[in-house]
Amino acid sequence: MIFESHAHFDDEAFDEDREELLRKMPEWGIGCIVNVSASLSGVERTLDLTRQYPFIYGAVGIHPDEVKELNEDRFAWLRAQCMGEKVVAVGEIGLDYYWDKASHDTQKYWFIRQLGLARELGLPVIIHSREAAQDTMDMMKEQGAGLSGVIHCFSYSPEMAREYVNMGYYIGVGGVVTFKNAKKLKETVQRIPLERILLETDCPYLAPVPFRGKRNSSQYLTYVAEAIGELKGISSQEVIQVTDKNAREMYGLC
Ligand code: NI
Numbered sequence: 001m002i003f004e005s006h007a008h009f010d011d012e013a014f015d016e017d018r019e020e021l022l023r024k025m026p027e028w029g030i031g032c033i034v035n036v037s038a039s040l041s042g043v044e045r046t047l048d049l050t051r052q053y054p055f056i057y058g059a060v061g062i063h064p065d066e067v068k069e070l071n072e073d074r075f076a077w078l079r080a081q082c083m084g085e086k087v088v089a090v091g092e093i094g095l096d097y098y099w100d101k102a103s104h105d106t107q108k109y110w111f112i113r114q115l116g117l118a119r120e121l122g123l124p125v126i127i128h129s130r131e132a133a134q135d136t137m138d139m140m141k142e143q144g145a146g147l148s149g150v151i152h153c154f155s156y157s158p159e160m161a162r163e164y165v166n167m168g169y170y171i172g173v174g175g176v177v178t179f180k181n182a183k184k185l186k187e188t189v190q191r192i193p194l195e196r197i198l199l200e201t202d203c204p205y206l207a208p209v210p211f212r213g214k215r216n217s218s219q220y221l222t223y224v225a226e227a228i229g230e231l232k233g234i235s236s237q238e239v240i241q242v243t244d245k246n247a248r249e250m251y252g253l254c
Contacts, residue, residue, distance in 0.1 A: 001031025002225070002240050003247040004218040006092075006126065006152050006172055006200035009035050009056075010045035013204035013215055021217060022053055028219040031055065031244065034251060036092050036126055036152075038063035040074060043081050050086040057251065059089040059126050064096040067110040075113060082121050088251040090118040091126025092152060095139075098130040108139065115143045124250050125149035127169075133160060140167065148250060150198050153206070158188040165196045170250055172200040175208035175216060178227045189231045198250070199224055199243045 009018060025033065036059040037046040046058040060082045062070055070078075082090060093114040095107050118125045125147055129136040133156045144167075151164050152172035161171050171192055176182050189197065199221050201207075207216035208223040225236040225243070232239070248254045 001244060002029050002199060002218070002221050003244040004030055004033040004201060004221060005150065005198040005243075005247045005251075006036050006174070007033050007203050007218055008038070008042075008205075009033070009049060009203070010037070010042055011204050022049075022056070025218060026055065030218045030221070032057065032247070032253065033218055034059055034088060034247075036089075037061060038092060039066040040069055040078070043078065047081065047084055047087075050084070057086050057088045057253070058084065059091040060084070060087050061089075061091040061093045061114055061126065062110065063092050063128060064094050064107045064111065065099050065101040067107055068102045070110050075110075078114075079117055079121075082117060082123065087123070088253065089124045089126050089149070090114055090121070091149075092128040093125060094128035095132035095136050096128060096130045097132040097135075104135070108135070111139060112143050115139075115147065118147055118149070124252075126172075127151045128153070130155065133157075137163065140164070140169075150200075150250065152200060153202050154185065154188060157184060158191045161188045161192050165192050170196050170198050170246060172198045173228060174200045174202050174224055175206040175212070175220070177231075178208040178223055179212065180209075186231055189228055194228075194232060194234070194239065194242045195246060197228065197239075197243055198247050199228075199240070 037043040150170040203216035225239040229236040
């Protein structure tokens with residue numbers, strides 16, 4: 001069965017058919033889904049989903065685009081939510097200098113605080129990093145040492161992927177790997193071991209070819225597994241099996 005390591009089914013893009021879609025996931029071969037929150041209201045919606053569906057687990061954290069909604073009281077609330085029964089990670093957290101919705105100092109401050117939460121509670125982290133390659137790497141070296149986790153929707157160089165793998169992190173690979181122009185990511189997939197790759201959609205975003213530009217959803221991960229298999233010269237079945245094992249190990253769901 002496929003392990004979907006990063007989805008946003010709480011997104012309004014699924015408001016019209018969420019139930020119908022999620023009900024079909026097991027028959028589509030999706031064994032497990034981690035729904036990742038990005039905002040305070042997203043945390044509540046994520047936890048609701050984990051209560052409704054046995055195969056959905058949750059990640060609790062505030063995305064760098066949304067950190068302006070945090071203060072000490074809300075952070076205390078966030079910490080309490082992290083102790084929920086089906087919460088398997090802190091995320092998604094990190095730095096986003098593309099949208100730049102909060103100052104870099106504010107982003108870094110709450111990134112460090114949430115890394116600290118993961119350390120305190122013994123949870124892995126889901127890292128979002130966009131156009132912030134060096135700052136993210138520096139912070140992960142200083143503040144992320146000894147943690148486990150995934151660099152989600154990896155978009156940097158193969159050399160940097162290597163460095164994260166050497167630090168013990170996983171690399172999240174999604175629909176982008178099926179895009180013709182995704183040279184760097186294809187090279188990254190070829191150069192890191194399959195044992196360090198997680199399958200993810202980031203749905204509703206980043207649908208793989210042939211659905212590029214449409215709403216993404218977990219059942220399309222078969223296309224991602226096929227693309228990874230082609231790059232590595234192995235079957236998509238092997239990709240699905242190994243990445244399932246990887247995700248279970250990282251999230252502590254063995
Ligand atoms: Ni995401």
